[in-house]
Amino acid sequence: MSLATTIRVRYQETDAMGVVYYGNYLSWFEVARTEYMRRLGHTYAQLEVEGFFLPVIEASCRYKKPAHYDDELALYALLSVDGLRFHFDYEVRRVDNGELLAAGVTEHLCVNREGKIDRAASKRLASLVQSESSERYKST
């Protein structure tokens, strides 16, 4: 898994229990995959301009420790491709001590503007991701 970005917990993201509301981790996963793809060399914003979308078909999160307002958090992500399915793993860790707060998964399909699975685009995206991913690892 690689570091996608770091964030600060916003007051808006907390709830009356004094910790981050559980649904907000899914927003952070989205931030993580946005930054992960930017590092791969393809922004998700650009994909949408080209007519491809990656809607979520499944998401899950395990909550280990709560996050609090103003905590600095590191968002980790890893993308793997299985046929037509794009699979992201995530971890949310405290920046100061590396403690794991939550871990999760999202599954995506690659669809066109009409919402139909685009097999050609899926394969192209998969090979793109894989070649760039190996490029990236070669160069480090």
Added chain:
Amino acid sequence: MSLATTIRVRYQETDAMGVVYYGNYLSWFEVARTEYMRRLGHTYAQLEVEGFFLPVIEASCRYKKPAHYDDELALYALLSVDGLRFHFDYEVRRVDNGELLAAGVTEHLCVNREGKIDRAASKRLASLVQSESSERYKST
């Protein structure tokens, strides 16, 4: 002002201060104007299908008393039209005792899909709102 709808405060809407986060009142204003327009006989969803949008150009809210998780709240709204500007007033009150928690305002323009002000549509919408509004008051 007329009652648009009632809502229950969601846990997601609270923050670490134990009360509703201040930004969420703007979401409730949107719920209020959606239900207000439905009662006028025109859903905002239908307006969008017809190619009209009412983006917000100004919003404000005064916070009098906090709202808490699971509180039942009444959302009041009133629409007035001033030339090309659509102006909504809102009140958020407790259902159990009528206490005023917040009051606010949003200003909107009527634009087409390209985001340009649509004068014809604005006038049509204004007359629609006004005639139905007076219909409604006649019949009650």
Added chain:
Amino acid sequence: MSLATTIRVRYQETDAMGVVYYGNYLSWFEVARTEYMRRLGHTYAQLEVEGFFLPVIEASCRYKKPAHYDDELALYALLSVDGLRFHFDYEVRRVDNGELLAAGVTEHLCVNREGKIDRAASKRLASLVQSESSERYKST
């Protein structure tokens, strides 16, 4: 599973893909369990006043069909207890045709103000839920 409540999709809950943002289903699950527990005779708000909290330790959602602005949705829930774990199942369906849009699960522990698992409270809550649940089914 039993109907917990119905909701309208808020504009705030949609995203640039024109459909409801995937993270918001977790907020709806929370609305569903709030209303489910109210129907069982115990509001979650009251539990918190008594010093018990039900933080989420795991959540997942499968997305079948998108929901759109102003859609009317039915939220279903079912609570089961397994030792110290409180397990909720959920379904989100369209009101007009009953179509299943999403299904999910949350797992909770019962903790006290200090965030420690409260075995006595867990058992009490479990027996409460079970007796009232069977009461409810007897009477229908």
Added chain:
Amino acid sequence: MSLATTIRVRYQETDAMGVVYYGNYLSWFEVARTEYMRRLGHTYAQLEVEGFFLPVIEASCRYKKPAHYDDELALYALLSVDGLRFHFDYEVRRVDNGELLAAGVTEHLCVNREGKIDRAASKRLASLVQSESSERYKST
């Protein structure tokens, strides 16, 4: 006004109009004042630990141009004190061309844990803010 921080628009923050939902600007104002106060040398998180809170009593925003997913935005803030009132001004600008997207204001009171206005704390906070503010300007 001084630069508080920069942010990227999250997909979660967009709505079905394809732009950022209007209520989210209030969350960004909160991010701006959090970072502004950190730069003044006092985190808002620390204030809360010390028993002071700055609830919002009034908020407003004028929307000039829409923000889109993945836009990089600069958040500006300025704090001024008027008796017991803490007043923040904000601007949201595009990073790439400096274009003003929105401008707003929030008004706060300084209260203690019981929600009562704390005159002593207000004066102390005011003098703190003013001395550090002038320190900061001297040194630049």
